[in-house]
Amino acid sequence: MPEILSPEDCSTMAEVRAGVDALDERIVTMLGTRMRYMDAAARIKATRDAVRDEARKAQVIDNAAAVAERVGVPTALIRELYDRLVEGSIAYEFDKFDAR
Template sequence: MSQTLPAADCSTMIEVRAGVDELDRALVALLRRRFDYMDAAARIKPERGAVRDEARKRQVIDQARAEAASLGLPEAAIGEMWETLVEASIAYELAAFDRR
């Protein structure tokens, strides 16, 4: 098994792509964990109308943007990604709520 190099140590695109692929697998695993919390929320919330919480959505996106800014990442792009992530999470949670 090959070892993925830190980005700063990569000297070929094969090494870069191996690192990106490893991170993508880790990100998907983290998303699985995140969506597990959506399953829990669907189980806990007393009514379907409680699934969409615009104030909480704004808080989550703002927190992601702030974290991105603190890490020197493009804040607007991260905000757009989190908008998509939160909307997908809401849709997933609604479907989970409807299944219960």
């Protein structure tokens, strides 16, 4: 496996693509871990009504946007991505809750 360079050290598109591919693998792996927390939430929550928590959804999106702002990533993009991520997580958690 070739060495993955920092973005600042990339001088070819092959190096950029290798870095993106490596990061995508890490991101998806981390999303898998995040979904296992949804498994735990579905196991722990006492009622189906507890699965959707709009206040918590807003908090998660706000937290992600704050990180984005701190690290210089477009906050609107992160808000959009996290809205979809949280909605997908809620749907997944409903499925897991209903399967118990």
